[in-house]
Amino acid sequence: MGTPGTPPEWAARLREKRKAKVGTVADMARRLKEAAGEQRGRLPSIDDLTRTIRGWERGDHYPSERYRLLYARALRTTEAELFDLAERPSVPVPALPLPSVAPDADLFERIARSVQQPSRVDQRTVDWLAICLAEHRKVEDTIGARPLLGIVRSQLGVVVELAQHARGSLADTVVDLAAQYAQFVAWMSLDVDDQAAALAWYDRAHDWALEIGDVNMATTTLSMKAHQAWSAGNARRCVRLADAARRHDGQVTPGVRGMAAQMAARGHALAGDARPARTLLDEAEALIRQAAEHADDEPVWMYFYDETWFRLQRGMTELQLGNWSKAIDLLTDGLSGLPESYKRDRAWYGSCLAKAHAEAGDAAAAVQVSLPIMADAVALNRHARKELIDVAALITNRRSPQGGLLEEALAAADRRNG
Structure with a gap:
């Protein structure tokens, strides 16, 4: 708070921001009304709001949650930028400060009421x-x-x-x-x-x-448990859980069924059974194409599941089956279509591509693929980091000097990540 006769910092900040970005106190009142949108009718009149704003700028009283949010919206900033952090109310539901989830004043009160x-x-x-x-x-x-x-x-x-x-x-x-x-x-x-x-x-x-009878989520959770088994190297459990997911009735969407089929394929590949793995991949691919034709019918959590993602999954499966050249082609093609923002997934599939190059005997290509994804692999994806460690060991065991370069890059990334 400020010294006697001096407004607190947050009050002085409100006055400073208002003069710099809006104009008069009456203009600020109108701006708050605009920020309230459909709820503007629930705010006081311009004259009453003008008197209230002058009181805030003197530090006579602290704005409520509703007005703090309206101020932040009207001045195109954040509540934290305008008001002292220690004096802010607790958020009713913890969330990242994303513009897309910032509630308006009315919704904020609804959320707080629901939590209480x-x-x-x-x-x-x-x-x-x-x-x-x-x-x-x-x-x-x-x-x-x-x-x-x-x-x-x-x-x-x-x-x-x-x-x-x-x-x-x-x-x-x-x-x-x-x-x-x-x-x-x-x-x-x-x-x-x-x-x-x-x-x-x-x-x-x-x-x-x-x-609640949601067969899509029930099927998805079985597929994801199959994925957990695959991650642990348990091929039999992976196949059995994926097969259980595939047994759900016809109410399951093609995309969700495709996920179950590709998980069964990955389980068979982990066991070294190439024929059932590739047969199931063909089945999954057909289902994914069906899903693409009616994408709006798929559950919201399947937002990532498309043909690009499937090419990457197929490339990973071919890698597991030891088909290095096919794996390289599929993974390279899939990565070219994967958004740059998918950093965690790009690190994983990039590490798989590096592994395919290393297994094929091309140490230089393995290193070339590995270096750009190194930081994200270490920071975001423990599986990718482990795969790159395996790639470095494989190259080193083949007496290539590139192995030492990769090991040094990994060590440096680990140090930077703490």
Whole structure:
């Protein structure tokens, strides 16, 4: 706070920003009204709001949550930039500061009310939580699981509490959202090598899916548990879980069925069974093409599943089967279509491509592929880092000087990552 006779820093900041970006106090009142959008009628008159703004700028009283959010929107900045951090209210649902999930003043109050009184949860709050989940999924593609896991787990806790109190038709909607959150938390838990948490959350997501009759989520969770088995090198469990996913009835969308088929293929490839692996890949490819023709019918969590992704999966499977040249072609083609923002996935498939080049005896190409993805592999994808360690060892064992270069680059990346 300021000294006697001096407004606090946040109040002086409001006055400074208003004069620099807006103009008069009356102009600021009109700007706040505009920022309120459809809720502008619930704000005081321009004259009353003008008097209130003058009081804020003197530091007579501190703006409520509603007005802090309106100020941030009107001045095109963030609440944290305008107001003292210590004096800000706690956020009702933890989330990254993404513009796409910033609620307006009315929605903020709805969310806060739902958190405080879960029995009063409404559709707008649930819709916002669904958007929040979708946006955090996209961010995870870029920054990886570790920075997000705690935040999303807290969001899941809120959704679970709401699911226990929701009534009527909204109840199934909230349980559906809880299943999606659990599936995402399981995926991130696996990414940070918390195997027990991953399995527990996949099981919980599967249970919630069965509770509301969501066969797509039930099938997806079985496929993802198959992926967990594949990651652990358990080919038999991978195949059995993927086959269980494939046995769901015709209500399952083609994309979700395609995921199950390719997971079964990867399990057979892990066991060295080339014929069933490639047969299942052909089946998965046909299903993915069907899914592409009706993309809007696929569940929202299948946003990443397309022909580019499948080419990469097929390339990874051919790598497992020892078909180096085919793996190189598929992985190179797939990476050319994978968005640059998918840093975690680019690190993984890039490491697979490096492995294919190394196995094919082209150490220079392996290093050339490895170096640009090294930092992201170390920071975002433990599987990619391990694959690059294996590539370096393979090249070194073949007495190529390129192996030492790769080992030094890995060590440097590890040091930078702490």
